[in-house]
Amino acid sequence: MPTDNIMVIAETGSEGLSEISFELLGAAQTLVGQMGGRVVAVLAGCRVCEHAGALAERGANRVLVVDHELLEPYRAETHLPVLVEIIKREEPAAIFLGHTFTGQELGPRLAFRLGTAITTDCIRLEPAGDRVVMTKPLHGGNVMAEYIIAGSPQIVSLRPHAFAQTGPSRSTGEVLDMEVNLEGGQTKTRLVGTIREDSGKGKQLKNAEVIVSGGRGLGGAENWHYVEELAEALGAAIGATRAVVDAGWVPASLQIGLTGTIVSPELYIAVGISGAPQHIAGMSGARTIIAINCDPDANIFKYARYGVVGDWKEVLPGLIQRIKELREK
Amino acid sequence: MDIIVTVKQVSDPEIPPAFFKVDEAARQVLLPPGMSWVMNGYDANALEAGLRLKELHGGKLTVISLGDYKVRDTLKRALAMGADQAILLDDPAFADGDSYTTALVLAEVIKKNGSFDLILSGRQASDTDAGQVHLGIAELLGIPGIVPVLKVEKTGDTLQVERLVEGGLQVLEVQPPAALGISSEFYEPRNPSVRNLVTAGRSQIQILGLADLGLTASQVGKSGARCQLRRLFIEARESCVELIESDPSAGAGIKLAERLHDEKLI
Numbered sequence: 001m002p003t004d005n006i007m008v009i010a011e012t013g014s015e016g017l018s019e020i021s022f023e024l025l026g027a028a029q030t031l032v033g034q035m036g037g038r039v040v041a042v043l044a045g046c047r048v049c050e051h052a053g054a055l056a057e058r059g060a061n062r063v064l065v066v067d068h069e070l071l072e073p074y075r076a077e078t079h080l081p082v083l084v085e086i087i088k089r090e091e092p093a094a095i096f097l098g099h100t101f102t103g104q105e106l107g108p109r110l111a112f113r114l115g116t117a118i119t120t121d122c123i124r125l126e127p128a129g130d131r132v133v134m135t136k137p138l139h140g141g142n143v144m145a146e147y148i149i150a151g152s153p154q155i156v157s158l159r160p161h162a163f164a165q166t167g168p169s170r171s172t173g174e175v176l177d178m179e180v181n182l183e184g185g186q187t188k189t190r191l192v193g194t195i196r197e198d199s200g201k202g203k204q205l206k207n208a209e210v211i212v213s214g215g216r217g218l219g220g221a222e223n224w225h226y227v228e229e230l231a232e233a234l235g236a237a238i239g240a241t242r243a244v245v246d247a248g249w250v251p252a253s254l255q256i257g258l259t260g261t262i263v264s265p266e267l268y269i270a271v272g273i274s275g276a277p278q279h280i281a282g283m284s285g286a287r288t289i290i291a292i293n294c295d296p297d298a299n300i301f302k303y304a305r306y307g308v309v310g311d312w313k314e315v316l317p318g319l320i321q322r323i324k325e326l327r328e329k
Numbered sequence: 330m331d332i333i334v335t336v337k338q339v340s341d342p343e344i345p346p347a348f349f350k351v352d353e354a355a356r357q358v359l360l361p362p363g364m365s366w367v368m369n370g371y372d373a374n375a376l377e378a379g380l381r382l383k384e385l386h387g388g389k390l391t392v393i394s395l396g397d398y399k400v401r402d403t404l405k406r407a408l409a410m411g412a413d414q415a416i417l418l419d420d421p422a423f424a425d426g427d428s429y430t431t432a433l434v435l436a437e438v439i440k441k442n443g444s445f446d447l448i449l450s451g452r453q454a455s456d457t458d459a460g461q462v463h464l465g466i467a468e469l470l471g472i473p474g475i476v477p478v479l480k481v482e483k484t485g486d487t488l489q490v491e492r493l494v495e496g497g498l499q500v501l502e503v504q505p506p507a508a509l510g511i512s513s514e515f516y517e518p519r520n521p522s523v524r525n526l527v528t529a530g531r532s533q534i535q536i537l538g539l540a541d542l543g544l545t546a547s548q549v550g551k552s553g554a555r556c557q558l559r560r561l562f563i564e565a566r567e568s569c570v571e572l573i574e575s576d577p578s579a580g581a582g583i584k585l586a587e588r589l590h591d592e593k594l595i
């Protein structure tokens with residue numbers, strides 16, 4: 001018998017539990033509040049049990065831990081059978097994953113393997129009877145669609161930063177170690193290395209409070225240092241549009257948007273960025289957006305709190321200089 | 330090395346937001362008249378990746394697509410770029426399917442087409458932005474499925490795959506056959522020559538329907554779909570921007586800095 005529980009697939013990174021894990025818990029907690037059921041978190045990896053407590057304290061009624069050396073580093077091939085086994089045992093009504101690089105790979109495969117379906121990159125969830133209505137942007141965000149999955153479990157991947165994180169809960173959930181049959185069989189994928197592509201200058205994008213982001217309007221790689229100087233003056237991280245990444249001015253890890261990183265800083269300064277919906281998808285959660293663009297009709301101004309219609313070549317020198325003076329005081 | 334590239338024909342992704350309309354009753358996106366249909370951008374990147382591998386290692390490259398007669402244009406473009414063979418899955422029974430039914434049909438035709446070493450697809454299509462079909466194919470065929478992929482190379486019998494992860498890249502060694510969802514950073518698609526376009530315009534595209542696959546009508550299209558579209562709508566956006574003006578505009582930067590300082594934003 002399927003339960004009415006919601007299962008959350010927690011994610012860990014180099015700094016422990018990823019923020020998305022708490023966003024998944026937040027969304028799950030809201031829904032079980034409306035539909036009943038309990039929140040069950042799955043934590044799979046190697047030496048991850050130390051993180052189980054945080055999930056149990058922040059919204060999970062039960063945390064199922066699978067700790068095995070074959071699960072590190074992450075590969076879909078090893079994680080999938082583990083998740084499938086747990087899901088078959090637990091029979092949740094719904095499964096929430098993050099629409100992260102990991103979730104993008106795991107989610108659809110999980111749905112196909114379980115004979116059900118997934119809605120990817122959702123930004124809203126609502127109950128309708130025993131179904132979850134899943135809202136997902138289409139056409140880069142120009143159109144919104146609401147989907148329902150008839151089968152079971154209903155699987156959904158949630159866009160990072162689209163859902164509020166859970167705070168500490170009143171009661172702490174239980175933590176259970178799961179025995180899962182992990183045959184050391186042949187895998188067809190092997191990790192041979194990782195390459196870090198830090199922004200070089202500027203801070204890490206993820207969790208940055210201030211981000212300065214540049215677009216094609218900068219005109220060429222030779223002008224990119226203006227973005228770096230503005231970021232430095234503000235102590236900000238540096239981001240970019242896909243146009244800039246595809247042109248090879250900066251590495252892919254700086255891309256913000258639908259197919260890059262999703263950010264939600266306090267302040268986001270967009271220089272020479274048109275505001276295509278696919279870019280907006282990655283930064284519309286910023287508290288305050290500033291746009292500098294010479295086209296008064298650029299879409300970015302619809303999202304900006306403050307804007308300058310003008311050529312960045314004229315605007316940036318004064319802005320950088322004055323920021324330095326004001327911050328020195 | 331025999332390569333399959335899946336392609337989807339989509340509406341031009343550069344259509345400005347203001348041009349989008351939906352028919353809420355029919356749950357359909359209404360595209361602006363005169364808009365062009367194009368090869369999904371990431372699929373063009375996947376095709377480019379496939380062509381480069383073929384140039385280095387030889388073999389045959391087949392493009393496959395599910396869609397209606399219009400999709401022939403996209404397949405002909407793929408042939409002009411250098412694909413050896415094009416297959417179109419066109420049958421009224423396939424209409425109004427979802428990611429599952431699309432993957433099912435494509436996986437079926439891939440099985441029928443014979444042996445292959447690699448399936449390349451775009452990491453997602455720019456209309457549905459779902460990113461599911463290629464992973465579904467991988468699952469249905471029981472082979473590794475990796476996304477999003479920046480770069481793929483082949484040495485000996487293994488593939489070296491660079492996968493995007495937060496803050497960098499993972500380098501993986503993969504035993505073929507495998508299915509990869511290609512991203513845009515590395516594989517700028519080539520422009521076919523006019524001469525190749527003309528030749529491709531005259532070439533044959535193999536068209537297959539339900540009867541050619543071992544599937545029944547209840548498995549595909551609307552009847553086989555597992556996702557239901559309940560509502561389609563557009564979210565309007567009101568601007569609330571305060572423009573900082575100055576003449577000459579050099580002063581606007583200084584004014585902006587002061588405004589941000591006053592608002593305690595910096």
Ligand SMILES: Cc1cc2nc3c(=O)[nH]c(=O)nc-3n(C[C@H](O)[C@H](O)[C@H](O)COP(=O)(O)OP(=O)(O)OC[C@H]3O[C@@H](n4cnc5c(N)ncnc54)[C@H](O)[C@@H]3O)c2cc1C
Pocket residue numbers: 140214215216217218240241242243244255256257258259260261271272273274275276277278279282292293294295298310311312313342370453454455
């Ligand atoms: C499936 C899909 C996924 C995508 N994913 C992403 C994504 O994750 N992230 C992303 O960013 N994009 C993404 N895109 C691409 C997106 O559609 C846009 O093409 C891209 O964001 C445009 O980047 P841009 O704003 O830098 O360039 P443009 O749209 O070319 O805009 C440049 C802007 O600079 C302004 N400008 C020019 N000169 C000056 C000057 N001297 N001073 C001031 N302003 C100037 C212009 O007025 C213009 O508005 C995706 C597209 C698709 C189809």
